[in-house]
Amino acid sequence: MGIYHQTKKIGYFHRRLVPNEQGYRWEEQSRMKLRMMETNQLVNTTVRAEIDTHYALQSFSFRLDSSGVVFEVTGKVVEEGTAGRTLTGQIVSAGNASPFSFPLRDPVYLPSTTQMMLRGASLQPGEERQYSIFNPLTTKTETISITAIGPETLTLKGQQLAVTKVAERFGGTTVHAWLDHEGKVVKEEASLGLVLLRENREDALGGGWEDSTPLDLVASAAIPVQQALPEPRALTHLQLKLIGPKDMPSFAFPPRQEMSGETITIVSEALANLTTYQLPQADPAFAPDLTDTPFVQSAHPRLRAQAEQILGAERDAVKAARLLLDWTYTTLSKEPSIGMPTALEALDSKKGDCNEHAVLYTALARAVGIPARVAAGVVYLEGAFYYHAWADVWLGQWVAIDPVLHQFPADATHVKFIQGGPEEHLALLKVIGQVGMEVITYQ
Numbered sequence: 001m002g003i004y005h006q007t008k009k010i011g012y013f014h015r016r017l018v019p020n021e022q023g024y025r026w027e028e029q030s031r032m033k034l035r036m037m038e039t040n041q042l043v044n045t046t047v048r049a050e051i052d053t054h055y056a057l058q059s060f061s062f063r064l065d066s067s068g069v070v071f072e073v074t075g076k077v078v079e080e081g082t083a084g085r086t087l088t089g090q091i092v093s094a095g096n097a098s099p100f101s102f103p104l105r106d107p108v109y110l111p112s113t114t115q116m117m118l119r120g121a122s123l124q125p126g127e128e129r130q131y132s133i134f135n136p137l138t139t140k141t142e143t144i145s146i147t148a149i150g151p152e153t154l155t156l157k158g159q160q161l162a163v164t165k166v167a168e169r170f171g172g173t174t175v176h177a178w179l180d181h182e183g184k185v186v187k188e189e190a191s192l193g194l195v196l197l198r199e200n201r202e203d204a205l206g207g208g209w210e211d212s213t214p215l216d217l218v219a220s221a222a223i224p225v226q227q228a229l230p231e232p233r234a235l236t237h238l239q240l241k242l243i244g245p246k247d248m249p250s251f252a253f254p255p256r257q258e259m260s261g262e263t264i265t266i267v268s269e270a271l272a273n274l275t276t277y278q279l280p281q282a283d284p285a286f287a288p289d290l291t292d293t294p295f296v297q298s299a300h301p302r303l304r305a306q307a308e309q310i311l312g313a314e315r316d317a318v319k320a321a322r323l324l325l326d327w328t329y330t331t332l333s334k335e336p337s338i339g340m341p342t343a344l345e346a347l348d349s350k351k352g353d354c355n356e357h358a359v360l361y362t363a364l365a366r367a368v369g370i371p372a373r374v375a376a377g378v379v380y381l382e383g384a385f386y387y388h389a390w391a392d393v394w395l396g397q398w399v400a401i402d403p404v405l406h407q408f409p410a411d412a413t414h415v416k417f418i419q420g421g422p423e424e425h426l427a428l429l430k431v432i433g434q435v436g437m438e439v440i441t442y443q
Contacts, residue, residue, distance in 0.1 A: 001188075001196040002204045003032055005217070009209040010034060011043075013196055015112065023052040026113060033209060035216040036336035037353070041067050043338050047110065047136065055116045056107035057087075062136035066339040069349065073136045077104065091139060091294040094344040098294035100139055106132045111170065114144055119183030123148035123164055133170060137340060138423040139294065144170040154178050156186055156197065163187075172430035191429040192221055218336075221432050222384040227439040229413060232380045233405065236268040237443045238412040244435035251377075253416050256400060263440065268400070269409040275396025276318040280369020286394060289371035295342050295421040296359055296374070298366035303343060307367040317370055321393050321401065321408070324368075328361045328403040340422050355422060357403035358389040365393055373419050375400065376428060380413035387432055389425070390414060412442070 003011040011032030018025040028047040033040060049060035059076035075089020085104040090097045109117075114131045128147045135142065149165040163178040163186060178187040188196040193215075229235065242248070242262050252259040257266045281290070292299035310327045314320050333351040343363030346356035358374045365372035371394035378385035379402075390402040390410055400410035417431050418424055 001185075002199045002207065003030065004195045004197065005034075005215050005220070006193040006195070008212070008215055009207045010214045011209060012199075012204040014204070017116070020050075022050060022058065024055070025049070026051050026055075026110065028112060033212075033214050034338055035214045036218055036338055038216065039336045040213070041336070041338045043067075049110060049113075051110075051113060054107070055109060055113045057109055057113075057134060060110065060134075060136065064137070064339055066337060069337060069339055069345065071340045071342075071345075073139060075100075075134075075136075077108070087134060087141070089139070091342070093340075093342040094348045096297065096300065096344050098297060098342075100294055102141065104132070104141070108132045108134050108141060109144075111135060111144060114146065114168075115177065115179075115183075115185055118146065118166070118179060121183065123166065125150040135171070135426075138171070138426060140423060142170055144168060149176075152178065154187060157199070161186060172427045192217060192433055218386055222386050223378060223432070223435065223437050224384040225380075225437050225439050228383055229380050229439065229442055232413045233407070233411050235412045235442055237441070238266045238415075239440040239442070240264045240266075240415065241438040241440055242435055243438065244431075248431075248435065251415070251417055253398075253419070255397065257416055264415060266412040266415060268412045269397065271409070273397070274318055274399065276316050277396075279315045279317055279320060281317070281371055281394065282369075286371040289373055289394065290366050290369065292366070293421055295340070295423060296363045296366065297343050298363040300344060302347060303363050304367045306347060307364040310364065311368055318395055320368060321365065321370055321395060321399075324361060324364045324370075325401055325403055325406065325408050328357055328364065329406040332357055332360065332403075334404065342422075354389040354404045355425075358391050359422060361391045361401070361403040365391070370394065373398075374421050375414075375416050375419050376425050377415045377417040378432070379405075379415070385413070385415065385437060387428065388414065392419065 001013045003013055013030040016027040026049040030045045032043045044065045046063045050058040062073040064071045072092040078086045087104055088101040090099045109131050111133050125148055130143055130145050133144045147167045152163055152165050154161045154163045166177050168175045173191050176189045177185050180186050186198040250259050310323055311320050335351045336353045341355040341359050343359045346352050346360040362372040362374050373392045375392050376389040379388035392398045392400055400414055401408050402410040418427055
């Protein structure tokens with residue numbers, strides 16, 4: 001399949017199903033040339049999996065290589081007798097393996113193998129099927145819901161095809177797919193204007209896309225506003241009207257960010273209101289925000305050693321948070337990247353965009369006992385709101401800190417949509433590209 005961003009070709013995608021004694025070997029490969037903040041990025045993904053005769057997952061390996069930065073996930077389904085089945089695996093980043101494991105109640109599939117379940121099925125309009133899937137990119141299990149929309153006639157490469165259109169919903173996003181009479185996918189439309197079209201091998205690999213300049217994904221997903229915000233880095237109060245679907249969730253994160261109806265009000269924290277304490281924070285209520293995770297590896301010896309080196313003898317929480325901010329801002333070079341950032345990868349490479357800065361700062365803060373979270377949403381820059389990630393730390397209240405812009409606290413144009421590590425950020429696709437904004441007041 002050729003991959004297009006709107007109408008511009010940016011790469012190809014290839015799936016392959018090979019029978020074996022246990023069922024099938026499933027292979028996926030994609031290669032895309034993307035553009036992030038005026039920088040070209042070559043992104044390669046590879047999936048290899050063993051699946052049974054009903055296409056359920058048995059074992060897999062996933063690899064994402066973005067301009068030399070590699071993110072790998074491997075795993076397998078283990079039968080444990082009366083205890084049922086468990087999916088065990090590990091994330092490999094910067095030479096470090098972070099294991100994960102969780103029980104399975106039902107057979108689990110890769111997101112793309114659920115389409116195999118539809119082959120030979122005669123779906124009626126409105127008919128819905130649900131499957132449990134494992135997403136290697138987020139290392140999470142979730143439910144995919146596939147609903148038949150109905151028969152259509154699709155023109156592809158000058159030929160008219162009788163197809164069935166379906167909507168695939170998972171992770172808060174919707175992908176539309178068109179299936180031919182054999183149940184094979186001939187077209188897919190995903191978020192951010194991405195389109196996949198079935199092509200022969202020569203056309204899929206060709207088209208001159210490697211030599212062209214693709215559209216900038218960050219710029220194309222920006223949310224423009226008519227009223228410019230002067231000196232946005234100095235704003236302490238911002239009120240916006242959010243324009244979006246009726247089922248849009250609430251984006252209230254008090255006390256900094258409140259939401260009433262369609263109105264979001266952001267008030268930047270006042271430094272005079274912060275409350276400090278001696279590290280480490282010992283309150284068990286903050287345990288989730290001090291925990292080591294596969295993406296925020298705060299317990300790793302290299303992270304702990306680096307954090308202690310930055311602080312020296314300092315144990316005042318507010319002063320420590322600022323020292324960590326200064327170090328992260330001055331140490332990491334500001335380079336756009338595409339992938340799944342981890343704190344260790346950022347520590348080793350000493351480069352990255354807002355994602356790498358946010359996960360590394362969060363890991364360093366947790367390593368010394370400051371409760372910290374990764375936050376993601378949008379920030380204002382030159383007439384529009386762009387995707388952005390930063391950190392929240394506990395200093396008597398949750399305080400937004402931006403390691404890329406070197407802000408303590410972050411200005412009021414930081415509009416938060418979700419909180420959580422990189423594995424949660426795909427949920428932003430249901431917001432970015434789906435909403436608009438109008439400025440009400442600012443100061």
